[in-house]
Amino acid sequence: MSAEITPVGPLREVRGPSALGGGARRFFDLLWLMAVTEFRRTYFGTVLGYLWSLIRPLALFGVLLFVFTKVFKIGSELPNYPVLLLLGIVLFTLFQEATQNAVTSVVAQEGVVRKTQFPRLVIPLATVLTSSFNFCLNLVVVIIFILAWGVDPTWTWLLFPFAILALFVFTCAVSLLLSVLYVRFRDVAIIWVVVAQVLFYATPVLYPIEKLENASLEHLLMLNPLAVIFEQVRVWVLEPGAPTASEAAGGVVHLLPAAAIYVAVCVLGWWVFNRDAPRIAEDL
Amino acid sequence: MRVLRALAGVSFDIHQGEFFGIVGRNGSGKSTLLKLLASIYRADAGTIRMAGRLAPFIELGVGFNPELTARENVVLNGVMMGLTPQETRNRLDAVIEFAELEEFVDLKLKNYSSGMQVRLAFSVMLQADADVLLIDEVLAVGDAAFQQKCADAFHEMKAAGKTIVLVTHEMTTVEEYCHRAMLIEDGLIQRIGDPAEVGRHYLQMNFERGSPGDHAVSEAATEEVRLLDAWLEDGDGKRIDNVEHGASFRLRADLEVLRDLEGMGVGFSLANADGLAVFDLGVTLMDEDDELTPLSAGQRVRVGAEVENLLTPGRYFVHLGVNRAHGAGVALYVQSAIDFVVFGGSAHLRGIVSLPHEIEAEVEGGEGR
Numbered sequence: 001m002s003a004e005i006t007p008v009g010p011l012r013e014v015r016g017p018s019a020l021g022g023g024a025r026r027f028f029d030l031l032w033l034m035a036v037t038e039f040r041r042t043y044f045g046t047v048l049g050y051l052w053s054l055i056r057p058l059a060l061f062g063v064l065l066f067v068f069t070k071v072f073k074i075g076s077e078l079p080n081y082p083v084l085l086l087l088g089i090v091l092f093t094l095f096q097e098a099t100q101n102a103v104t105s106v107v108a109q110e111g112v113v114r115k116t117q118f119p120r121l122v123i124p125l126a127t128v129l130t131s132s133f134n135f136c137l138n139l140v141v142v143i144i145f146i147l148a149w150g151v152d153p154t155w156t157w158l159l160f161p162f163a164i165l166a167l168f169v170f171t172c173a174v175s176l177l178l179s180v181l182y183v184r185f186r187d188v189a190i191i192w193v194v195v196a197q198v199l200f201y202a203t204p205v206l207y208p209i210e211k212l213e214n215a216s217l218e219h220l221l222m223l224n225p226l227a228v229i230f231e232q233v234r235v236w237v238l239e240p241g242a243p244t245a246s247e248a249a250g251g252v253v254h255l256l257p258a259a260a261i262y263v264a265v266c267v268l269g270w271w272v273f274n275r276d277a278p279r280i281a282e283d284l
Numbered sequence: 285m286r287v288l289r290a291l292a293g294v295s296f297d298i299h300q301g302e303f304f305g306i307v308g309r310n311g312s313g314k315s316t317l318l319k320l321l322a323s324i325y326r327a328d329a330g331t332i333r334m335a336g337r338l339a340p341f342i343e344l345g346v347g348f349n350p351e352l353t354a355r356e357n358v359v360l361n362g363v364m365m366g367l368t369p370q371e372t373r374n375r376l377d378a379v380i381e382f383a384e385l386e387e388f389v390d391l392k393l394k395n396y397s398s399g400m401q402v403r404l405a406f407s408v409m410l411q412a413d414a415d416v417l418l419i420d421e422v423l424a425v426g427d428a429a430f431q432q433k434c435a436d437a438f439h440e441m442k443a444a445g446k447t448i449v450l451v452t453h454e455m456t457t458v459e460e461y462c463h464r465a466m467l468i469e470d471g472l473i474q475r476i477g478d479p480a481e482v483g484r485h486y487l488q489m490n491f492e493r494g495s496p497g498d499h500a501v502s503e504a505a506t507e508e509v510r511l512l513d514a515w516l517e518d519g520d521g522k523r524i525d526n527v528e529h530g531a532s533f534r535l536r537a538d539l540e541v542l543r544d545l546e547g548m549g550v551g552f553s554l555a556n557a558d559g560l561a562v563f564d565l566g567v568t569l570m571d572e573d574d575e576l577t578p579l580s581a582g583q584r585v586r587v588g589a590e591v592e593n594l595l596t597p598g599r600y601f602v603h604l605g606v607n608r609a610h611g612a613g614v615a616l617y618v619q620s621a622i623d624f625v626v627f628g629g630s631a632h633l634r635g636i637v638s639l640p641h642e643i644e645a646e647v648e649g650g651e652g653r
Contacts, residue, residue, distance in 0.1 A: 016326025
């Protein structure tokens with residue numbers, strides 16, 4: 001140790017791990033790199049590559065379209081049912097895939113969490129981002145499909161990105177909550193499979209909401225923030241004449257519970273994650 | 285809920301440009317301490333302050349993804365270290381070159397040998413340009429040539445004023461590289477200062493609490509003779525389990541004769557941890573006229589051997605043998621009747637024994653300076 005060493009900087013307090021920590025640039029670099037890496041890895045070594053990301057929702061779409069137009073006939077009465085179904089499936093796939101992958105994400109990155117200083121938030125967010133890449137690819141196909149179907153673009157298409165943003169934020173919040181809860185309660189993974197399934201049916205994906213033909217059931221459904229988002233997407237993108245979310249809820253005021261739930265989930269997701277982030281390495 | 289206090293009252297300074305070793309046994313709290321420094325754990329109390337940029341890894345190769353190529357992993361790791369993806373790509377060649385993996389840069393990491401992976405990890409760490417590095421264990425990686433390269437790299441880092449905190453069991457590493465060392469036990473600082481001195485203390489502490497002596501031999505017997513007890517004593521006749529290098533010790537054994545015998549010889553054989561016989565010593569029971577002492581059933585024989593301890597630090601085993609008179613074979617053989625540990629001595633003791641010696645050197649010719 002010689003005296004001529006120049007100090008590398010001022011002493012700063014080491015505050016331990018956190019959700020963000022380590023600088024904004026590093027955070028976003030890591031987030032992007034992890035998401036892209038994971039996205040490439042998912043399809044690496046498969047013959048059809050990225051096509052798989054498309055084939056999965058399309059296959060589901062094909063099956064459901066068959067079931068609901070040929071077997072149950074609900075769909076066949078509606079002119080736009082196939083595009084509505086496809087759009088709904090692709091949107092819901094984003095939510096479901098992202099949250100389901102996020103549940104185990106932090107635990108799966110145990111090595112990184114326990115052995116490096118790493119902004120914890122990156123991990124669940126990267127899984128959401130990876131699913132978003134899939135979603136974007138799928139969306140391109142869906143839009144082509146919608147245009148080919150004969151739906152004319154309207155100015156309300158400009159609102160579509162806001163609906164996607166709302167869905168994305170909600171997905172992130174749920175992912176944060178699940179990923180950090182799973183560290184301590186492994187039941188979360190099992191519970192979430194069931195809950196996600198319930199949410200799928202509690203969101204007007206398979207059926208147009210007016211087909212419920214039951215006002216109180218429609219009102220109940222509009223407590224689900226996802227249902228509100230999906231219904232608005234339907235109105236904005238496909239069918240300007242379809243019941244809007246507020247109509248389905250029975251008035252704008254009745255959308256407040258859904259809005260409150262939306263905000264509560266977002267706040268809770270962030271709050272719980274931020275609170276538990278410093279302890280994740282110890283709880284693993 | 286049981287609260288486990290991993291560290292308590294731990295307070296110390298590490299200076300810029302210092303190589304600082306932290307030693308302690310498993311569960312002593314040293315890794316917890318390192319994780320606190322690395323911002324992997326958060327301390328419940330107290331403050332830690334640090335200047336400069338810290339390499340956020342405490343282990344080599346953490347964050348490597350076996351499904352990715354070396355190139356992709358280097359970029360990912362570099363970004364974890366806080367470089368931009370562009371900076372990392374610029375340094376890729378240097379990283380790969382140092383790791384001597386030019387031909388394998390686009391090979392997936394899962395196809396790498398473990399040695400290649402560690403070389404890559406070490407190389408990434410070196411290129412990260414951090415001011416402070418925290419390293420848990422692994423230092424000696426790869427083959428001899430690469431180890432030399434690592435050693436050179438460490439000396440360079442030392443010269444460049446990097447600060448390195450090293451957690452290890454390996455006292456030799458600490459003594460070779462560290463300016464200062466700290467010994468932790470049960471979450472408390474036991475000693476802090478000169479690495480050689482801390483190392484001695486560590487070895488001593490390690491073995492005092494260790495297993496030697498736990499399995500004292502009882503009831504080792506044949507029809508002819510029974511071993512009642514075998515042990516080690518220091519100069520004052522106190523039973524011990526470990527001996528400091530340079531001190532003398534006594535090997536002791538008590539035997540009971542079970543059948544009338546014409547005579548008896550008793551021998552000890554010292555072997556080191558590798559099973560290598562280091563030294564044999566023995567005695568035949570004789571009377572005043574230099575005749576074999578006949579023994580009758582029920583008599584006891586006490587054996588004591590004074591040994592000057594020239595053994596190098598390590599663990600040793602003493603096997604005990606009882607021979608019949610006139611070369612008629614072995615009456616009793618007890619494997620590892622005693623085991624003990626030699627500690628202390630200078631850090632440079634190598635080999636099996638340290639023979640007493642005098643050494644000198646002189647310069648001849650010329651006038652010198």
